[in-house]
Structures are given as structure tokens and as C-alpha cells.
Amino acid sequence: MAKIITISREFGSGGRELGKRLSEALGIPCYDHQIIELVAKEYGFDQNYVAHMSEKDIVAAYPSTIARGFLAPNYALQQSVQIASAQHRMIRELAEKGDCVIVGRCADVILDDMHPMNLFVYADQQSKVARCIARAAKDEDITEKEILKKIKQIDKNRAEYRKTFADGSWGRKENYHLCINTSGKEIKSLIPGIVSYIKAWYGEPS
């Protein structure tokens, strides 16, 4: 059985770092930004544009007037759907190659029939703010208030994006196999435990 680990995460919880470190410890590839790069390359889009479009709520981008039949779907919506669909295909192609870790992008939903092991990474507000401050560029002058606003907005976008494709809510523990609270912890220190848990889950000796 291929070991496909998907990681959903709250912004600032260290989920991306966790995915990267996990893939290194397991000796399997980690797909994160690569998905954006591949999609951008295929469609000739700018990477930042794809990143931006691929975490926005497709339905919210759809003007309500359209639903009422006044206008034809607009170009932004069309591109948003196109990018989402390209991402889906890319994620499936990557997962079909074999064992891997995939960070974000609703991979848990997209790969459901391939029975991935789905992790959710979260943390308390204090830890998320501290992590965001620590990783902000030195010359980036960002206040705690702005960080909190950013955390809230990005997580809202992720939840909305997921809603477009799946019934189950983003972050609801029932949708994941293991929910990891990283509050006050260094991600690095948790990796050996998570690796063992993953091996146990797949019935392998630790």
C-alpha cells in the first residue's frame, strides 16, 4: 500500500515545515510549492498568480449576479476553475508515482479513493503568531494585529476552498487520521514520534 501522507494545516502552525521534515525522515518526496510550479508552467501563468488563485474560494469569486442569470461566467472564474482542475490532475499524477507527502491543496479530498493518511496540524494563537514573526523577513515590518488578520484570512480561504470540493469541513477532526497540536513545540522535536505513528498506522515495525 502506497504511503500517501496529506497535510492540512492552520496558517502559522508549522504544517509546511512538518511536511518537509517528515518527507526527509521517511525518505519520500514532499510536494508543496512544486504543484504550483508545475501548474504555472503548464498554463504559462505566473507562479504567484497560481498560488493566489488556488487558495481562493472559487464559489465566492463567482459574482452573485451570474447565479441570477444576468451575466456569463467571467474570465477570473474560468481561470480559477482551470487552475483548480489542473492542480487536481497534478496531485493525482504525483500520488500515483508512489509514497509521498503532500502539503495542503485539498489533497486529502482529491486522493480520497487512494486512501491517504490525513494529518491536520494546528496550534494556539500565541504559537502561530510567534512562528509567523520568527519567519517574517527581518526587514518586514508587520504588527501582531496584521499577523492575526492574515492568519484568520488565510485559514478562512482554506476552509472555503475545501468547501468547494468536499462535504466535510476543513479542520474538523473527524476528517483526519491524526490531529497534531504544535503549540509551544519545535516541529523538529515532534518528527520522530510522528514517523513512528505513521509506521504503526501502516502496520510497519517502528
Next chain:
Amino acid sequence: MAKIITISREFGSGGRELGKRLSEALGIPCYDHQIIELVAKEYGFDQNYVAHMSEKDIVAAYPSTIARGFLAPNYALQQSVQIASAQHRMIRELAEKGDCVIVGRCADVILDDMHPMNLFVYADQQSKVARCIARAAKDEDITEKEILKKIKQIDKNRAEYRKTFADGSWGRKENYHLCINTSGKEIKSLIPGIVSYIKAWYGEPS
């Protein structure tokens, strides 16, 4: 730092077995029914009575007429509070002895200032029903419908009991350090992974 592991669990998720096996693997005591036994002994109550009273909602047991000033608190309520308070004291006494696993009884809330590691064990409905059927006595003629009703009722009682003592909701992932989904898994098979995670969490080599 004492290793105090609290386990909150959905009925039928295998949380009790997980606690017992975890304590064996870690070589530390597991307190579960012993708490009931100790409280029953101290107050000269029947064990079943204590077990029953200690997972009931204290507030709901308090007749609304009392709140309106018509009646003096009744005997059942008095006993319920007495048992809850004895349980609190007992849980603290046990935790102060050193490393341990404590199953249920709001130990995560009661021991908050001792910084326990709090686990939540859950599973999908199908797995919980299957587990309940498997552990029902052979001569116990219980239908799936009755099991589902029991699961719902017991989990409701647990949530209400917790509400009496703490702000945070029972089962809300933010209140726990690790949430473990046991759906379709043998508890035994997950233990090595959980043990490693606990060690990593406490900064010990695995």
C-alpha cells in the same frame, strides 16, 4: 517533568484499551476504574452508583425550580457534587504520585496546572458500533440501534459533565495535544507510534 497522560475518548473508540496498553508500554500506572473504586470506598457508596453519578451532568441534575428559589438543593444533587469533588481530589492525589495515564473523568481539566499531555481518542460511527458489538457479552442481545443510542447518550453525558468544570468543549481538538482517530484500526497496532510520539513530545529520545 512528570509524564501525566490524560485520555478523553468517545464511547466505543477504544480509548480505555488505548490507555491501558499505553500505560503498560510506558511502564507507568493507569487510573481508570480505580478512581471510582477509591471514591466509592471513601464514601461507602456502591461502585455502580458512583460510576453512574460521576458521568452525569451535575447541572442538569439540579432541578430548575431550585434556581428559581422554590426548593432547597436535593439529596441527589448534593451527592453528585460530593462525588465529583472526591473524584477531583483523588485524581490530583494520584497524579501527584508521578507518571501515570488517567482515562476520562475530566482529568485534563482537573490537572491543567500540572501540564498533562492530553489525548483525545475518536472513531467513525461504523468502527464504534463494531467495537461495542465485539465487546458486548455473548448473551447480551443488543441491536445496532440500541448501541447507537447508547454511544450518543454516553458522549452527551461526557460533554455535559465536562461543561460543569471547564469552558472548553469536550472533543474540540484545540483542547488536546493529540487527537487519534482509531477508525478501522486495532488499538494494539497504534501503541508503538503513540508511545514514540509521547516521548518526542516530552523531549526524550525514542
